[in-house]
Amino acid sequence: MTGIVLFIVAFILLMVGIPVAFAFGASAIFAALIDPNLGLDVFGLLPYRVYGIMQNFTLMAVPLFIFMGFILEKSKIAENMLESIGELFGPVRGGLAIAIVIVGAILAASTGIVGASVVMMTIISLPIMLKHGYSPRLAGGVIAASGTLGQLIPPSIVLIILGAVMNISVGDLFKAAIIPGLIIVGLYIVYILIVAFLKPEIAPAIKTDKPYSKILFQALKSLVAPFILIAVVLGSIFAGFATPTESAAIGALGSIILTFFYRTFNMELLRYATVETVKITAMIFMILIGATAFSLVFNESGAGDIVTTFFTDSISNQYAFIAITMVLIFILGFFIDFIEITFIVIPILLPIVQEFGIDPLWFALLIAINLQTSFLTPPFGFSLFYLKGAAGDKIQTKDLYLGIIPFILIQIITLLIVIFVPKLVYILVN
Template sequence: MAYWIDPVILLFALTLFLLMSGFPVAFVFAGVALFFALITDELGLHVLEMLPYRTYGIMGNVTLMAVPLFIFMGLILEKSKMAEGLLISMGKLFGRIRGGLAVSVVLVGAILAASTGIVGASVVMMSLIALPLMLKQNYSPALASGSIAASGTLGQLIPPSIVLIILGDQMHLSVGDLFKAAVVPGLILIGLYILYILIVSFLNKEVAPAIISDESYSVVLQEAIKEIIPPLLLIGVVLGSIFAGIASPTESAAIGVMGAVLLAVGKKSFSVEMLRYAAIETVKLTAMIFMILIGATAFSLVFNELGGGDMAMEFFAGDMADKWMFILIAMLVIFILGFFIDFIEIAFVVVPILVPIVASFGIDPVWFAILIAMNLQASFLTPPFGFALFYLKGAAGDKVTTAAIYKGVIPFIILQLAALLIIVLFPDLIYLLGK
């Protein structure tokens, strides 16, 4: 078949159109790859002969084995009522200062990110528990919903993050190195969120009023410490074993699963039904991720055979000799794609195209991976298709309007871009915990 337009451009255009139409992601990638293999004379179906070998390699990948384990760990913690106890105790602890409830949401979001890493679960839990309390205390619906959505997405960056595991696999990097490098950017983001909330609350008393309580502060502090210590111990064991080089991310994920089960037993919330729920949901989520990966692999085979990889190399290396221009364009493309498609598709399709170009410019791949992770985190908040916005609206119902949610997340998107800029300008910050 003769093409009026370059087939690589047609390939991407058709893929984006089908994704925007709501077709299942994995089948879009695989279907478009099969379609172009069939209609292109130079290719034919033989271009997909390597797919079974690639699929076998994906299924036998030890790094990706950590994905279902961390998902399982997060689901066990979600059902153990740990988040509920954390939110209530932290809300009492910080509620006496203006913006205190929103600050407690950010801190709980950070703890949930480091212990569960599942964005949907974190946002839904905080929407059900914290949002009604914040609205009852006359918090601005925009600030309340914005802080919940933004805090829930911290799981994209703060280790153990599924995004970092996938990026490590796609960019052929050590997941342990990525986990270590993501800690400081995560802390910068948390600091920016809290600073913003405190400044806004200070400037406008009605946005986030303080809560007056008769309860003894020492009692509140003791309750908060009891709720915080168990998840912090679990985080310390999981991440500490990786950072110390004692265990691989996959092995530490297995330790995390055991720790999550013990925490659930300690809270007297463990049951066979909980185990069954976590197992079934883990299989569903893992199957979805791996189906997308297999579809994306088929897509990349056809994309490279059509000359897409060479076109990308020529564009970035020939048309722009400056590595900073490449970084700017790459970040901009990922940010814009985040408005329309999920982080998994971006990680599996766009990132492999960028990897050889990163190497050709001599860019630090760990630093570049952290920039991508921070950028992908913003994709969860960007209207109209930010997943955190859907989770929040679905859990909140009529408590907040869609307009209030959009208004609330915009400052946090700006803060995420500010954090990204800080890491761009000061790349050594990611190595504060060592290389």
């Protein structure tokens, strides 16, 4: 009963607009007070739980990767890359949309900050796409979906948090996520090519008077800095030279060094990246504390054992369990963010995963792919909020919601591919 009260109260508080961290914390306090076997004494364990999380060395990578992302976003490095690659693919039918997908993947591998990627691509690319006759639905869908690639393609904040919560090597998670990430990118591009072939009027080619050799040179030049950063950050992890946290520190320093080469460094840039990093990191860890209180009450009330018993006794097939959990996480993604889902739902599911003998690495990748859709699913898809806020009246909300449906379906297809072909996860890990 306490577990049900927890979720009902948390849901009500979220719906009335209470910040997530406080909603989960308040629901935990309320449930503890009404449970005669708990009371407020149960929170005597909370400082030890929080302190244990704070000692997790892996989580230090979160603010460092966030900082790196903001430096690249504000230093014009990412902006130059988007403009030059857009010109490179522009003459191809649907080429500008394909360029956005490719840039989204590169930004994902070098920053992983969804909000910054979506806003930047919206400001730069959306007016150009609409001016040249692109469908608002296709333009909005491509930008919103491409911006979410940072949720799966390493160095992903989602993968770092999943690794910490599930006690899995983040380096292995990064390796395992590359193939599914490339599958999503490939399917996005295939979809755009098909749409551009069937309906040329919604994704026309863009003519340019510039010599193509000059455009190619500019595009390659713009890719040098991001690829150096990707090679240093991910290469050091995959080669075993550095842990994810150490490589994040290298990446943060490397992004600053690159701004000197591009002559965009100034104190305002450093101040902006630092302040924004502190804001987002504080938000994440406040949610973590609220979610820890929620999980503490849930487990101490015995609800966790009831859930485990239900799945292991009533559902003997691991694929039925996976299907139920994937649908549950997908539905939750309509209402709450990936951070809350990771901190609240995953600790509940973890004992069941172990009971069924499911490989946690594979299961973590399924969750990561699923969580990527939470940025696109209305009404609370954050990628949609970012795009609409940056676009203003250039695109209607209806067109935006309809435009992202094909990309959500592509993510679901990718999820099914990884479920039925699990070997894809282990290609680079092994």
